[in-house]
Amino acid sequence: MNASPLRIGIAGAGAIGCTLAARLAGRGHTVNVLARGETLSAIHRDGIHLSDLDGDHHVRIHASDDAASLGEQDLIFLCTKAPALASLLPQIQPMIGAETVVIPVVNGVPWWYFHGEGGRYDGQRVNAVDPQSILGEALDLRHVIGCVVFITAHCTANAVVESHTPHLMIFGELDNRLSPRLERVRALIESAGIEARATERIRxxxxxxxxxxxxxxxxxxxxxxxxxxxxxxxxxxxxxxxxxxxxxxxxxxxxxxxxxxxxxxxxxxxxxxxxxxxxxxxxxxxxxxxxxxxxxxxxxxxxxxxxxxxxxxxxxxxxxxxxxxxxx
CATH class of the missing domain: 1.10.1040.10 (N-(1-d-carboxylethyl)-l-norvaline Dehydrogenase; domain 2)
Incomplete structure (x- = not known):
């Protein structure tokens, strides 16, 4: 991640993806959203609406169902359900460059859990979430920063989101380093009005x-x-x-x-x-x-x-x- 203004990609326009898009774009950041179907149509027509504890936010952003048209990003948030990752990761390859940081914002045990963990099972695949190694093969884990998100939000309509609780996101390198790129991600999210923490113990x-x-x-x-x-x-x-x-x-x-x-x-x-x-x-x-x-x-x-x-x-x-x- 370089020091110039970041190109931020958000793959998935559900409640969490739209929350991040609205908060980041609302603070002037360049946001590109990978969406599809009726949600994509709603974004093109009306933008994204978010109502949270800080008020109402309405942003218009660039959105597409074609990752190649969005181009290479500096930072990508994967905001999808865990079962969708196997089909999503191959799709976003045109958005990933040599220095792109990818942050899965996904519930449950992540497929990267044992990567860089340093314990008895270091490097082990979590079979339940990546039984055929599709995720492990689709993305070099040097791109990944771990994330734990405490945001409760729901969509009342396509690209229309409500949240009634505080927002918190915690980030950590998979090998537990406090790196410069980790701090930049933390500062970026904090700049969007979301409480953000960096940790040496993301697990x-x-x-x-x-x-x-x-x-x-x-x-x-x-x-x-x-x-x-x-x-x-x-x-x-x-x-x-x-x-x-x-x-x-x-x-x-x-x-x-x-x-x-x-x-x-x-x-x-x-x-x-x-x-x-x-x-x-x-x-x-x-x-x-x-x-x-x-x-x-x-x-x-x-x-x-x-x-x-x-x-x-x-x-x-x-x-x-x-x-x-x-x-x-």
Missing amino acids: DNLWTKIIANITSNPLSVITGATLDQLYSLPELQELVRTCLHETLLTAAAHGARVSIDPQTFLELGASMGAVRTSMLQDYEKGRPLELAAIGDAVLELADYMAIPMPVTRHLIALARFRGDQACH
């Missing part, structure tokens, strides 16, 4: 998000419950607490330090209010569920350390059953 923050996802998403599909219900109703909280403890043990076995204690975690979850998880929203729309990255990959990491996760395993299986029924 610690990643596990915090993994725990939030795995304790809420599958159970929400099974029950239809919102976050405040999942984390506070006694009949659901006991399941959440057991899943939380199983996942914390797995995180610790892989050397992660999760700073939030279990009770605080439950209280924070309950304080989110009547929010429907992204997986519940996908289930209600008959879309595929992100169970491979949010669930199966965690079970895979537990298996590496011979840690049983019986309750979590059953919750994932039940959510998969419900998801398969909805898709058919």
Whole structure:
């Protein structure tokens, strides 16, 4: 990444992609969005609208469904569901130059988890999220900076987004260095009015998000419950607490330090209010569920350390059953 104004690409124009596009373009940055279908038409016609805690933002940006027409970017945010990465990464190759930084903004265990990790499984592929090595072969990981995003947003229409919680993004090099390009990414996001942090231990923050996802998403599909219900109703909280403890043990076995204690975690979850998880929203729309990255990959990491996760395993299986029924 050079010192001149950055060319910023956003691949995927869902709630998170549009949030980033609106905040960055609204602060004068050059943003190019890779989108398709009705969302692309909406962006061409009306631009992107975002309503968040800082007010209403309306931006007009360059968008296309052809990566080659967008050209080489300095920085690319991959804002898509984890299952879509295998088809997306080959598409964005025309946007990637020798020094392009690629930041996956994706839920669950990332395919890059063991790259540069330095432990027993350094370099290991996470089979649940990259079973055929498509992701590993499509992108040289020297381009990648890890990201954990704490932004709760939803689309009320194509390219129209609402968010009612604070925005936070945490970035880290896969090999835990504090590099100049890492600091530039952090400063860029901060300049867009989003709280941004750089860390030497990105996997610690990643596990915090993994725990939030795995304790809420599958159970929400099974029950239809919102976050405040999942984390506070006694009949659901006991399941959440057991899943939380199983996942914390797995995180610790892989050397992660999760700073939030279990009770605080439950209280924070309950304080989110009547929010429907992204997986519940996908289930209600008959879309595929992100169970491979949010669930199966965690079970895979537990298996590496011979840690049983019986309750979590059953919750994932039940959510998969419900998801398969909805898709058919």
